[in-house]
Amino acid sequence: MYDEPTRDRALALLAQHTLSEVSRRTGVSRAALRDWRAGGPSRSPAACPRCSGATLGASYAELLGFYLGDGHISRAPRYFALRVSCDAAYPSIIDEVETAIREVRPGARVFRVRAPGVVVVQAHWKHWPCLFPQHGPGRKHERPIVLEDWQRTIVEAQPAAFLRGLFHSDGCRARNWTTRVVAGEKKRYDYPRWQFTNVSADIREICCWALDLVDVAWRQSNHQTISVSTRAGVARLDELIGLKS
Template identity: 60%
Template structure:
């Protein structure tokens, strides 16, 4: 009957708002067939790959998803596809929803699954092109291999550093309150102040984090072997505004 290219083109035209009659006439397919393709999820064709097929890539959502992937994500091989998984703290439902929304936006024609375990929710979706969008995928742990962005990925992050930082800090980061004591007019007083910390064992990922912080003018420092901190009051306030609280 009809090849996958015809069905894919029909879904593209329908997604762009084309009426069933116009799509049927343009492709030389009956209106009943076009309606069946539109209404039957089993006949839907996955969206084209932005890398392989020059399919549009929603940069804002992708920048966030890239941050989540570098923080707590992985890609594994399944029988006929690859599966992207991002592990989230079960006590932070807003972040779970953010990851789910980012995956759905980047690849809207496939389902997203939530797999719950003790203290964790794994957000996952299958697609054969995930390694195209995340060429940092490879054997072994991320901190045991080089993590270098492709030029097109750097362009995306440079245009959307805020979502990228949200993905990084909301996966491998935390907002804590530090305290210190100081003697003022002979009286010992305690002061506490907030701080963002990003913890990861990959120096390459730390370099990407600090590069993005530089892009938005947020001061940072490496406060430990595996920790990057944002501690200045105005810097913390700006990062709060840019990425929001973890919840």
């Protein structure tokens, strides 16, 4: 990894010398020099915001929601891979996941791996566990998932972004219906409902806590589903997170 001053010096030398000469003088690989000369990435990937003490905001809160919903971190020899599985039917959400990754880690190379009905958005970095300390062996519902104090502070400041990540990964907006007898006549009523489904009781509890932060009424409709079904609650959630697209 090369810092910005090294890159600037190398580009200046490339105006007068060959790749081999500039590589010898600066210690920069010829491959990196070719990339810079062709207009490749203009700056080195950002340092870890947790390690450097930088501020994390809405983009991180949203990415945290996506990670808890449909995200996974796996270890490779020299880095960790963050992967978020997205429904291929919602291209805007796929774009949002990629944008959130790039904003949390400027300069990252983000890949899209396609499978039937799914697009996995992934990026490699050795610092992903710093940002997502919930990472661990096994599936998330088989181990405790507890937010760190600093993560809770971010969610408290950006609850809408966090809920957007949660509901746009493991949630849906459905239309339910029921029938009632009015003046002797059976009538059908349709109404919208937001639902968040996750096998992890800890993640469901975190979702409920975030809904409480924005005064959205919820209930647990079955052992793994949280529902928002009041008219006011659905309207509020629509306003905060928008529809899936």
